[in-house]
Amino acid sequence: MDTFEEKVQAMKNMAPEDVQAAVEKLKSICTCPTCPSYNRCAKDGKELLFCTTGKSFMCISDEKSCICPTCPVARDMGLKYTFFCTRGAEKAQRYEHTVWGTKMV
Numbered sequence: 001m002d003t004f005e006e007k008v009q010a011m012k013n014m015a016p017e018d019v020q021a022a023v024e025k026l027k028s029i030c031t032c033p034t035c036p037s038y039n040r041c042a043k044d045g046k047e048l049l050f051c052t053t054g055k056s057f058m059c060i061s062d063e064k065s066c067i068c069p070t071c072p073v074a075r076d077m078g079l080k081y082t083f084f085c086t087r088g089a090e091k092a093q094r095y096e097h098t099v100w101g102t103k104m105v
């Protein structure tokens with residue numbers, strides 16, 4: 001089990017209010033607002049933490065660059081992927097890569 005899987009597992013054992021508090025804390029650290037891909041629409045919609053919540057809701061579609069690898073959350077959560085606002089949450093991207101990497105027999 002890697003760091004991300006351990007964190008997800010730990011969250012599953014937390015009370016809903018504690019999960020919400022943890023999400024809010026991560027949102028306050030999220031560096032997306034300083035990313036070139038982040039736009040006015042996302043800002044107005046208070047969109048953050050795409051690595052956990054998934055794709056931007058009809059705001060970000062243009063991938064300029066992704067600064068997730070420099071974000072403290074990425075390091076802390078052990079994230080492997082990037083461009084979460086356009087490609088989906090870490091969990092979703094891991095799942096997609098697992099499925100496509102699976103041998104069909």
Ligand code: SF4
Nearest residue numbers: 030031050051068071
């Ligand atoms: S890893 Fe990316 S999406 Fe996740 S909190 Fe950091 S900047 Fe935001």
Ligand code: SF4
Nearest residue numbers: 032035066067084085
């Ligand atoms: S997920 Fe990556 S590409 Fe999207 S706004 Fe955040 S840092 Fe930028």
